[in-house]
Amino acid sequence: MIYPGQLLKEKQIYAGKEMGQNFLSNPETARMIVDRTGIDRHTRVLEIGPGLGALTIPIAKITRHLTVVEKDRRLIPLLTQVLESHEIDWVRVVNQDFLKTDIAALAQGQKLVVMGNLPYNISSQILFQLIRARDSVGSAFLMFQKELADRILATPGNKAYSRLSAVSQYAADIRRLVNIGPGAFFPKPAVDSTVLSFDFFSSRSFSPDMEQQLFTVIKAAFSKRRKSLKNSLVGPDLGLDKPTIAQALKSADIAPERRAETLSVKEFETLTRAVEPFLIKE
Numbered sequence: 001m002i003y004p005g006q007l008l009k010e011k012q013i014y015a016g017k018e019m020g021q022n023f024l025s026n027p028e029t030a031r032m033i034v035d036r037t038g039i040d041r042h043t044r045v046l047e048i049g050p051g052l053g054a055l056t057i058p059i060a061k062i063t064r065h066l067t068v069v070e071k072d073r074r075l076i077p078l079l080t081q082v083l084e085s086h087e088i089d090w091v092r093v094v095n096q097d098f099l100k101t102d103i104a105a106l107a108q109g110q111k112l113v114v115m116g117n118l119p120y121n122i123s124s125q126i127l128f129q130l131i132r133a134r135d136s137v138g139s140a141f142l143m144f145q146k147e148l149a150d151r152i153l154a155t156p157g158n159k160a161y162s163r164l165s166a167v168s169q170y171a172a173d174i175r176r177l178v179n180i181g182p183g184a185f186f187p188k189p190a191v192d193s194t195v196l197s198f199d200f201f202s203s204r205s206f207s208p209d210m211e212q213q214l215f216t217v218i219k220a221a222f223s224k225r226r227k228s229l230k231n232s233l234v235g236p237d238l239g240l241d242k243p244t245i246a247q248a249l250k251s252a253d254i255a256p257e258r259r260a261e262t263l264s265v266k267e268f269e270t271l272t273r274a275v276e277p278f279l280i281k282e
């Protein structure tokens, strides 16, 4: 492996904070992450932000069905050079912002496994994007800042339980795969990292419309997380007044004094069913 620091220096490219560029510089760590995903030669993989190919190389050595999406145009010739040095010519390299990538179009009716050491500044947005596109995504193995990974895994009653936890746990079975210290990266980040695995549920309890309502209810409830539900749910997200919210909470059998951070995903689903008849349909 050519070390990221050396390669970037040679080409006079500076790792950019705005693109969350902390490259894995330890090939053993990269290989260990890919090994733990359990992919095989039939797996169709989509990698987010390949950078200089730290994960791309071990993935490409397992499967030839690999597309990578990298936003930074400056890195494309370096990535191509790294792939060539490993005599790998079967990776489809797309120079694009992943947030603007049509995942269903890439999947072409088959399920993808998504992988990535994510740019930390947009990792929540990427996770929401994958959840919305999960008809095309069977599972995902994603590296986050450890603190964010802890929030995704947090359960009700825990201070870290948030909108992201509830929405993610509604959509997938989530597990911690491995924690990784700053020493495995160039440049070294100030924080620890965690790889999570997401096994997206194939059956859904809600239609796409109802699911959208559920996400709105969760967003509204957490938008004022210190307030009780009877107050936090009133406002622009749902467009409902106090008496209507009180009625919906009563029919969902949820005490109006409770706060969002105490509600299980199942309770959010029940609440959504209770709120839905009052919502104005466009």
Ligand SMILES: C[S@@+](CC[C@H](N)C(=O)[O-])C[C@H]1O[C@@H](n2cnc3c(N)ncnc32)[C@H](O)[C@@H]1O
Pocket: 019, 020, 021, 022, 023, 024, 025, 048, 049, 050, 051, 052, 053, 054, 055, 069, 070, 071, 072, 075, 096, 097, 098, 099, 116, 117, 118, 119, 120, 122
């Ligand atoms: C944390 S680095 C990981 C690089 C490489 N996978 C590794 O592990 O060494 C994040 C990568 O995502 C790229 N990136 C940042 N924003 C992106 C976006 N919106 N779409 C696609 N790639 C992006 C960065 O340029 C960088 O290559």
